[in-house]
Amino acid sequence: MIEYRGLKVALLGAGSVGSQVARLLLEHADELASRAGASLELIGIAVRDVDAPRDVDLPKELYTTDAEQLILSADIVIELIGGIEPARSHILQAINAGADIVTANKALLATHGPELFDAAEQVGAQLYYEAAVAAAIPIIRPLRESLAGDRINRVLGIVNGSTNYMLDRMDRFGDTMEDAAAVASELGYLEADPTLDVEGYDAAQKATILASLAFHTTVPVEAVHREGITGITKAQVDLARSEGYVIKLLAIAERIVDETTGEEGLSARVYPALIGREHPLAAVHGGNNAVFVEAENAGSLMFYGAGAGGKETASAVLGDLVSAARRHVAGGPGVGESTHADLPVLEIGRVTTRYQVTLEVADEPGVLAAVAGILSDGGVSVETFQQSVASSDGTLSTATLVIGTHRALESALAATVEQLASNAHVERVVSVLRVEGAE
Amino acid sequence: MIEYRGLKVALLGAGSVGSQVARLLLEHADELASRAGASLELIGIAVRDVDAPRDVDLPKELYTTDAEQLILSADIVIELIGGIEPARSHILQAINAGADIVTANKALLATHGPELFDAAEQVGAQLYYEAAVAAAIPIIRPLRESLAGDRINRVLGIVNGSTNYMLDRMDRFGDTMEDAAAVASELGYLEADPTLDVEGYDAAQKATILASLAFHTTVPVEAVHREGITGITKAQVDLARSEGYVIKLLAIAERIVDETTGEEGLSARVYPALIGREHPLAAVHGGNNAVFVEAENAGSLMFYGAGAGGKETASAVLGDLVSAARRHVAGGPGVGESTHADLPVLEIGRVTTRYQVTLEVADEPGVLAAVAGILSDGGVSVETFQQSVASSDGTLSTATLVIGTHRALESALAATVEQLASNAHVERVVSVLRVEGAE
Incomplete structure (x- = not known):
């Protein structure tokens, strides 16, 4: 029997993901230990209410309402509370106490990511978050x-x-x-x-x-x-x-x-x-x-x-936990967040893509020429142009035009659609959709 | 300007993948350095013939025919020669000289993987091989x-x-x-x-x-x-x-x-x-x-x-190179190969899956009963049973039976197909195909 170094794992939250993580940590302890090169001891689960009903039956003594105390004893803290607070404060506390973090908290990362990554970098801690995007899909x-x-x-x-x-x-x-x-x-x-x-x-x-x-x-x-x-x-x-x-x-x-x-x-x-x-x-x-x-x-x-899903997200959390444990065993810093490129984030108007514009127009002479003229003046080049089922509302008849464009600048397209909307031949802009995934 | 620690990279092989790796190493040196946390200096490319024509134009002085000398100066060795020898010897030499290895050599890993992984583990070196399966797809x-x-x-x-x-x-x-x-x-x-x-x-x-x-x-x-x-x-x-x-x-x-x-x-x-x-x-x-x-x-x-593809495979090789460089900077061992489960590899006869069996049978009374009896005796349960276009060869007419089975043991299925083949009603076993990806 190989003796592994023991690592103390604290879990914050026991919802659908947290309870699955706890279950797997306990059920697959041996397998996880041999993969991580360290035994992973679940030392506690911080919850708001120790007696609340849970998805999974776990030893009662694991639950605590004292997250701060739990964090101070841990090598690795898994944050599965979600939301901004108290998740943010707990993670910062854990980082400053020298723990590595595993989290699935996309809302927190999206709003306070730089703050957390900076804090981790200052003390050489690692923040793992595979579960924050697309659950178990490794991305x-x-x-x-x-x-x-x-x-x-x-x-x-x-x-x-x-x-x-x-x-x-x-x-x-x-x-x-x-x-x-x-x-x-x-x-x-x-x-x-x-x-x-x-x-x-x-x-x-x-x-x-x-x-x-x-x-x-x-x-x-x-x-x-x-x-x-x-x-x-x-x-x-x-x-x-x-x-x-x-x-x-x-x-x-x-x-x-x-x-x-x-x-x-x-x-x-x-x-x-x-x-x-x-x-x-x-x-x-x-x-x-x-x-x-x-x-x-x-x-x-x-x-x-x-x-999504409790088990699926738990799989990603455990993968991160094994990575964190391997790093603890190996020592040395892990992969830091990199912002070296620091590209400007351009507004939507600067984007080029293709569009499908659907219009209801009066079914009368000169319509196509007018529409084509507006598109051309707006710098929007047409790839496909279909006139479909004309319907009649009694007095006038209406045709539907479906226009597929080549790549155009979003700002140019938006201005062109405004021009189309205010043209006398055009009764209604039914739909403007972008076309993605093609050149 | 950040000063990075420099790591010496040796490349073995300058074929379609190797030449792309060299090109990218030289063209994207700054970007790779900031991602790796170390500058990656290509110190040489070992080839059989320095003057052979290449896909990519690289500085002539990089080429050498002395792979062994080159390996001794490197922190990281990228093996892109392919095949068993001299790739195997070069990798063992590099491991023993303390270098980390990046390779795309599936044939070598499939036949000598354990030997190489053992050698690496003994000296604490790492062997990266993302490019060996499915090129750039991270698997x-x-x-x-x-x-x-x-x-x-x-x-x-x-x-x-x-x-x-x-x-x-x-x-x-x-x-x-x-x-x-x-x-x-x-x-x-x-x-x-x-x-x-x-x-x-x-x-x-x-x-x-x-x-x-x-x-x-x-x-x-x-x-x-x-x-x-x-x-x-x-x-x-x-x-x-x-x-x-x-x-x-x-x-x-x-x-x-x-x-x-x-x-x-x-x-x-x-x-x-x-x-x-x-x-x-x-x-x-x-x-x-x-x-x-x-x-x-x-x-x-x-x-x-x-x-497949030179550029695609090169992408995976460079990803591994950045990982290897990060580990060099961080110190400590990386992720070792794990064989702790050591499951027995069972022969094909022990596998269960579904099957589609296509038979040509005589179009006469008793055929279906005979075929169904053989399947049932063989322990093969039928899910779908289709008799299609009967054709006539002048004297007798022939029908085609397409049988879809439930999950069955491969050995049972094989024995059953033999029984079918030797039955008097069955003219020919046209095709036996396994059905995968379903329960």
Whole structure:
């Protein structure tokens, strides 16, 4: 029997993830010890209420309400409380006490990441957070380490399972947004207050983390352009399908050049966009997540799996815990956060992408010429132009125009859409969607 | 300007991968230094012929034919010669001289992995080999580190781009095997001697590496059951399509229980198998690779990308180089190879999976009863049973039976197929294919 050095592990929080982490730590103690090169002793679980009901039955004596005392005895602190406070204070306390940290707290990292990374760097502590983005899908470590010798150009992520579930139902089962939301709610995919998911706040937090890592630059969450899926209609989803696209809520981090200044920068943004059916991201169904990475040398890579769940997230937490333990055994600093590139974060207007613009226009002579003229004057080049089913409302008849553009600058496109909206021939701008995942 | 500690890097080999690694090391020196925390000085490139033509134009003075001298001056040695010797001797020499190793040499790792890992462990050196499986797709690091706190149950990999390209053409463009091979050859997907690819030797080497890592067990390449794709016909591919499947050459590493002894073990095998169209692996087209991992807690994960190419492989090599450099700066041992589980490698007969058996039978009374009886006696339970287009050869008419089985033991299935083949009603066993990726 090999004798391992013992490491003391403190767990903060015993919710759906925390209780699974505790269970696995206890059940797989031997296997984890041989992988980590150290035995991992769970010394306590800090909770608000020791007697609250839990998902997993654990020894009562592990629970404590005194997080601060627990932290002071630990080599490694696993923070699974979520939210900003008291998670932030606990992590700072643990760092200053010399512990390494494992956390799944995306909200905290997105808003206070630099503060925590700085604190850790000052004392040589490590902060692991694989579980903060896309649960068990290894994406943090590949970006930090596997692609450390490459140059990432673009990251396209489906990083919110709830909204992907809803959009997938609309696409594959013909649900309306309301129906899809109702089913998602019933299955527990949506919180009582679904705003964080459907308005893209959750995805924006993950975009901040991915963009910061991919581009070695601190990207504040406020700098992420954010649009949710609440405006997406069944008609848009159906039109997308008939044109060979599917609508996905994407978190995008992209290296771009500001066309006006020539300055290199990055864009971080979240919005529902069209993706071609042949794109690997189009096949990400249900509540799954996937992150598609385009790198200068590695080419296109995709990382796919479950994006949520107690056991799934616990798997990522334990992987980080083993890494932290190996580092404790080995000594020496680990991989620090790197912000050496420090690229400017460019606003959404500086982004170029392709667009699908749907208009209702009067079915009368001169319309096409007028629309084409406005697009051309606005610097927006047209790739496809379809006039579909004309309908009649009694007096006038109306036609629907679906315009697919080449890559255009977002600011130019926005100004052009305003021009279109105010043109006498144009009755209504039905929809403006961006097309991602293509050149 | 930050002053970094300098690390000396020796490159062995200047082929399609080596020349890209050298180019990137020189072009991105600053970026790599800030990521590694050390400047990486390329001190030389060992080649057989200094004057041979190369893909990339590099300073002439870097080339040397004296690999041994070069190795002695290096902190990190990148081995990109390929094959067994002299790669093996060079790596052992480098390890003994105290250098860390980065290699993409799957053949060497599959045959001499344990020897190299042991040598490295004795002196505390590290051996990095992300590029040895699926080029730039990060799969080694996720298995070694991200999933270190989980229990992997199964790995299904499309790890040979050439054969995937051929099978994909047969499926999507209706090519025969000969046509597909001709196109693959023309595009450089196949070597002059395609045996390594089409007979599954290359995939078996990767299966060895994946199985060893996933199950913390030394799996010799001879223990990998191997079948190539040369027997796959257009008729099989067409039938698969009509039944909702696609045929892929899979490298499989699976944790299984020997039904006769109750002993836990693992199976490593390579063969062309049916995969359901809805499975994420079915969408891996062309020369791409993907590795699908099923873990106890993480659930299903997939890692997708280009499986070959000079630049792509160079990206993985540089990622490893940055890891090696960080470890040099930090000091202390890295992540060792782990064989603590030491599971027995079970032979193919002990594996259970589903099967599709296609028979040509005489179209006469009693056939179905006879076939069903043989299957039942053999312990093979039938899930689907289809009798298709009967054809007539003048005197007798022939029917085709397509039988889909539930999970059955390979040895039972094989014995049953022998029984079927020798039955008087059965004219020919047309095809026996395994069905993977389903329960």
